[in-house]
Amino acid sequence: MKKCLATLMLATMLLATGCGNNAMDGAKKDAQEAAAKVEQKVDEAKSDAAAKVDEAKSKADEAKDVATAKVDEAKDAATAKVDEAKDAAQSAMDDAAQKLDDVTADVNGRMVALGGLVPGSTTLDDVQAMFGEATAVDGKVMTFVNGLKVTLDDANKVKEISTTGADFDTPEGIYVGASEYALNDYCGPADAIRQIANGAEYEYNSGDKKSKVIYTAQNGVISEIKCSLNN
Numbered sequence: 665m666k667k668c669l670a671t672l673m674l675a676t677m678l679l680a681t682g683c684g685n686n687a688m689d690g691a692k693k694d695a696q697e698a699a700a701k702v703e704q705k706v707d708e709a710k711s712d713a714a715a716k717v718d719e720a721k722s723k724a725d726e727a728k729d730v731a732t733a734k735v736d737e738a739k740d741a742a743t744a745k746v747d748e749a750k751d752a753a754q755s756a757m758d759d760a761a762q763k764l765d766d767v768t769a770d771v772n773g774r775m776v777a778l779g780g781l782v783p784g785s786t787t788l789d790d791v792q793a794m795f796g797e798a799t800a801v802d803g804k805v806m807t808f809v810n811g812l813k814v815t816l817d818d819a820n821k822v823k824e825i826s827t828t829g830a831d832f833d834t835p836e837g838i839y840v841g842a843s844e845y846a847l848n849d850y851c852g853p854a855d856a857i858r859q860i861a862n863g864a865e866y867e868y869n870s871g872d873k874k875s876k877v878i879y880t881a882q883n884g885v886i887s888e889i890k891c892s893l894n895n
Contacts, residue, residue, distance in 0.1 A: 776875040779832035824892035844881035
């Protein structure tokens with residue numbers, strides 16, 4: 665009986681030990697599975713964080729590229745404007761130089777004339793063909809339409825022409841009523857200037873020095889034009 669009881673107690677102890685080992689093995693397995701899940705979560709979090717960092721870097725690089733492009737665009741626009749301003753300035757300088765050359769050429773080869781009449785060349789017949797018969801005659805001085813006065817020499821060639829009317833102009837386009845300041849622009853510097861009451865007389869010689877034109881200006885406006893031969 666005692667032997668059976670001892671055997672039974674031994675079996676019970678062995679059974680209890682086996683169950684305990686099984687429980688420990690199950691707990692260990694559960695812990696390992698939990699650790700694996702945690703490690704997986706950590707890896708997923710790391711991957712997600714890395715992806716977000718890469719995305720942020722990509723957006724930062726894109727923003728940098730956009731900013732760089734805008735800066736380059738602004739630089740190009742500024743350079744284009746500077747070049748445009750330079751071209752405009754150069755064009756203005758070229759135009760001014762051309763006008764100066766034109767005025768210089770006109771001065772060097774200036775022809776003295778008024779209303780198409782040239783002192784020393786135009787004859788009485790030419791004058792009458794252009795303007796008809798004189799409206800008044802005083803010796804060699806003849807007055808035609810619109811106040812044009814013509815003085816003839818002994819050979820009946822035009823010696824002097826003058827007008828106070830606005831219907832006749834010189835080859836430079838100056839006429840009675842034009843601005844005094846237009847003289848320098850279209851005729852260049854005068855060969856002589858004489859002060860008179862309320863103005864001045866501007867004298868220009870022809871290119872061959874055989875004739876001259878005198879512009880009388882009063883109160884800033886051309887009031888008379890006279891072309892004549894130099895004595």
